[in-house]
Amino acid sequence: MAGLDDYQFFSNLRERDTPFWQKTFEENNRPMESSDYYRRPTEFPENLLNPTQGSPQMSKLNVPKPSVQDPQKSNAVDMQMEKYGELSINIVSLCAENLLSHPFIVVRRQCQVNVNSQRYHVLPLTLVPALIHMQGCQGFSAFWKGLGSVLTVRGVTLALEDCLSKFTPWPKEISPHSSFKTIGQHLLLKCTALALVTPFYSASLVETVQSEIASERPGVFDVFKEGLTRLLSFTQPQTGRMLPVWLLIVPTVTHGIMQYIIGTATSTVTSQVLRRYYRQDQQKQGAVSKDGGALLDATVRLQSAFCGHLVADVILYPLETVLHRLHMQGTRTIIDSLDVGYEVKPILTRYEGLFDCLNTTVHEEGVLGLFKGFGALCLQYALYGAVLKFAQVIIREVTLALVPPKPKPKTQDLVTPLTPSAPYTPISAVHQGVASLQPSPHHPPTSPRLRGVHLGTPPSSSPRYKHPEVDLRAELEKHKSSLNYED
Incomplete structure (x- = not known):
């Protein structure tokens, strides 16, 4: 349609009887209209992105401006939603670690301290019938006993670490770039807190394994009462077979510090592997972000912490079994027997220390006796x-649904102005005799010999019509010879 517009443009100039490069006196004196700013269709404006900048008349027109979203505002919304997602993941992880895992901790400890059990429950399948029978006899509350004391001991441990870090030069936290002296002081802080909380750990262990149908339910402050009682009898306990606290501090601190070291090392390695995996995944998608975001960091941190706790508990499971048996000795506790799920049994042991308990367990119950309740x-x-x-997937989907997708910036390429094509060279300039072959616009060629000759574009440039191929040089020679013959 651009050709019709050009034809109309030049026809208007022809009616005025004035060349297009000149202007009449009337045109110079008449006021400028907004339509004059529209150029020919083949001439593009210099500024295609905002054509209203070049003319004041166009700026007066009501041109709708594109709505541009503030990038700072959108980034603030994204960061806020990622913080909410990170907080949600942390809350779910905290509840799963302390509340959801507690019934399995109760069952595991009951299997560990039961010396006379016939079934070791090394595989999960053997536990299912016993748990069903136990739930039918005592209800679901039997799996949640001692939860308050466990949380209390964890809170007391954190409080002791905080107080020690304030009154001593020992750091509470370390980084991968910390010196060996700083790491040693940090481990010394952990050991001191574990040593001070040892008697309260013993009282909490008794509350988690004792049977509710054969003993009274403990009170809220009984964990402090029993812990202080064992702490005051530091050298010689009042009961006959109960071990003194100083014999329990060494295995307790050893188990706690080894669990912390193994868990931290595994968590660090897993975090690096996961971050490299996510970066490679982003490289495959073609977009690598400098900052992964708070949600991705929380996901990596929780996954690495999960792997660290799992590896530490699996490696130190035999030491944990020996430690719990030492803490339970002499407490006169009656536990639920998980051989069938209906019976209760008392704890009657006589160990002299850590190595005596280890040797006795392996001699009487075998090596698998150290893995009871695995x-x-x-x-x-x-x-x-x-x-x-599941929580990570749900929170990620909710966050993506609430955060609107970022619109891609629309870029408009600048159109280069039209350049004049190469000048047309007539065929007559090549040979004088070819001029007679040029047909007149009013008289098409009537010669049957030249009807198939196509002197314009080659046959390949016009896909609609297919002309027969003609040797132009041969036709020229024939025409030249005919001219010489006529002369």
Whole structure:
């Protein structure tokens, strides 16, 4: 349609009888209209992105401006939603670690301290019938006993670490770039807190394994009462077979500090592997972000912490079994027997220390006796990982649904102005005799010999019509010879 517009443009100039490069006196004196700013269709404006900048008349027109979203505002909204997602993941992880895992901790400890059990429950499948029978006899409350004391001991441990870091030069937290002296002081802080909380850990262990149908339910402050009682009898306990606290401090601190070191090392390695995996995944998609965001950092941190706790508990499971048996000795506790799920049994042991308990357990129960209740640990981390993964997927989908997608910036390429094509060279300039072959616009060629000759574009440039191929040089020679013959 551009050709019709050009024809109309030149026809208007022809009616005025004036060349297009000149202007009449009337045109110079008449006021400028907005339509004059529209050029020919083949001439493009210099500024295609904002054509209203070049003319004041166009700026007066009501041209709708494109709505531009503030990038700072959108980034603030994205960061806020990522913080909410990070907080949600942390809350779900905290609840799963402390509340959802507690029933399996109770079952695991009952299997560990039961010396006379016939079934070791190394696999999760053997635990299912016993748990069903136990729930039918005592209800679901039997799996949540001692939850308050466990949380209390964890809170007391954190409070002791905080107080020690304030009154001593020992740091509460370390980084990968910390010196060996700083790491040693940090480990010394952990050991001191674990040593001070040892008697309260013993009282909490008794509350988690004792049977509710054969003993009274403990009170809220009984964990402090029993812990202080064992702490005051530091050298010689009042009961006959109960071990003194100083014999329990060494295995307790050893287990706690080894669990912390193994868990931290595994968590650090897993975090690096996950971050490299996510970066490679982003490279495959073609977009690598400098900052992954708070949601991605929280996901990596929780996954690495999950792997650290799992590896530490699996490696230190035999030491944990020996430690719990030492803490339970002489407490006169009656526990639920998980052989069938209906019976209760008392704890009657006589160990002299850590190595005596280890040798006696291996001699009487075998090596698998150190792994009693390992199936409960498998169920605990299987459920914990499933809940954590499900929560991460749900929170990610909700966050993506609430945050609007960022619109891609619309870029408009500048159109280069039209350049004049190469000048047309007539065929007559090549040979004088070819001029007679040029047909007149009013008289088409009537010669049957030249009807198939196409002197314009080659046959390949016009896909609609297919002309027969003609040797132009041969036709020229024939025409030249005919001219010489006529002369």
